[in-house]
Amino acid sequence: MRHLLDTRTLSREDALLILDTAEDMAATQQREVKKLPTLRGKTIVNLFYEDSTRTRISFEAAAKRLSADVINFSAKGSSVSKGESLKDTAQTLQAIGADGVVIRHPASGAPARLASSGWIDAGVLNAGDGTHEHPTQALLDAFTMRRRLFGEASRGRDLDGVSVVIVGDLAHSRVARSNLWLLNALGAHVAFVAPETLQPYGARDWPVTVEHSLDAALRAKPDVVMMLRIQSERMHAAYFPNEREYARNWGLDDLRLARLSDRAIVMHPGPMNRGLEISSAAADSPRSTVLEQVANGVSVRMAALYLLLSGERRQTPKDSE
Numbered sequence: 034m035r036h037l038l039d040t041r042t043l044s045r046e047d048a049l050l051i052l053d054t055a056e057d058m059a060a061t062q063q064r065e066v067k068k069l070p071t072l073r074g075k076t077i078v079n080l081f082y083e084d085s086t087r088t089r090i091s092f093e094a095a096a097k098r099l100s101a102d103v104i105n106f107s108a109k110g111s112s113v114s115k116g117e118s119l120k121d122t123a124q125t126l127q128a129i130g131a132d133g134v135v136i137r138h139p140a141s142g143a144p145a146r147l148a149s150s151g152w153i154d155a156g157v158l159n160a161g162d163g164t165h166e167h168p169t170q171a172l173l174d175a176f177t178m179r180r181r182l183f184g185e186a187s188r189g190r191d192l193d194g195v196s197v198v199i200v201g202d203l204a205h206s207r208v209a210r211s212n213l214w215l216l217n218a219l220g221a222h223v224a225f226v227a228p229e230t231l232q233p234y235g236a237r238d239w240p241v242t243v244e245h246s247l248d249a250a251l252r253a254k255p256d257v258v259m260m261l262r263i264q265s266e267r268m269h270a271a272y273f274p275n276e277r278e279y280a281r282n283w284g285l286d287d288l289r290l291a292r293l294s295d296r297a298i299v300m301h302p303g304p305m306n307r308g309l310e311i312s313s314a315a316a317d318s319p320r321s322t323v324l325e326q327v328a329n330g331v332s333v334r335m336a337a338l339y340l341l342l343s344g345e346r347r348q349t350p351k352d353s354e
């Protein structure tokens with residue numbers, strides 16, 4: 034692996050390698066001294082063109098626990114707001130000697146462009162691009178599912194036979210797309226539940242069951258219910274009549290929570306709109322994995338950074354792939 038751009042092209046073997054390496058990383062995070070020397074001398078740049086709390090601090094913590102030097106670059110307050118292009122920014126990072134670039138960008142495909150451009154020599158990790166993909170989020174979600182559902186027996190296992198219902202603003206969600214591809218590679222069954230207006234374009238050609246009724250989907254007793262945020266910032270039209278109606282039909286409220294099977298878990302990538310897609314009781318219940326997802330995110334990103342960057346630095350930008 035040179036870059037981590039998507040889960041669509043990630044093989045089952047590579048996915049399991051990342052998840053099992055994340056188990057090793059998680060074990061080191063129980064120690065009093067959490068820092069490992071693995072990436073000492075390497076420089077990782079966090080290049081964030083979009084707001085982020087969890088993902089940015091998680092990548093920063095992961096890089097620091099591997100002893101890398103971390104440079105945080107947010108587009109606000111940088112020359113990007115003066116109109117600098119991705120190419121010029123990339124060439125600046127190359128001149129600085131970045132070994133890894135973690136990029137979040139509002140344009141789908143920006144990380145792939147950076148990886149294939151020849152502008153930089155660094156390994157590229159996609160931290161969310163537009164509505165396209167968010168691979169480390171899907172990996173930390175799969176890691177969390179494995180641990181919750183199989184406990185000590187997680188290592189080496191895929192998610193064969195696990196049923197996952199993903200609910201909400203699927204149309205705008207890179208988290209849903211990355212989860213779909215990864216969960217399929219790992220053998221899980223995925224259903225997308227949302228009003229028709231929030232189903233992704235093209236979903237009927239994907240390996241997913243498209244459903245409209247949350248109550249019907251929950252009657253099938255799924256193992257995992259993943260709620261997604263309504264992404265108002267990406268909505269430039271009316272996708273549902275009003276928030277009350279959305280919450281009533283597609284929100285995970287206290288009644289629906291009570292009807293879940295005993296082993297079912299409730300997930301949310303954050304940030305949550307409490308009272309809209311998820312009630313506070315659901316978000317804070319023992320079934321909820323919201324904070325575990327954040328903690329597991331550090332181990333999974335340590336694994337990804339380690340697998341991508343611990344080898345020898347490449348000689349020229351052109352010899353990739």
Ligand code: NCD
Nearest residue numbers: 087088161167262302303304
């Ligand atoms: C998600 C994102 O930014 O894609 N959040 C995250 O990374 N934890 C989902 C969202 O913004 O709703």
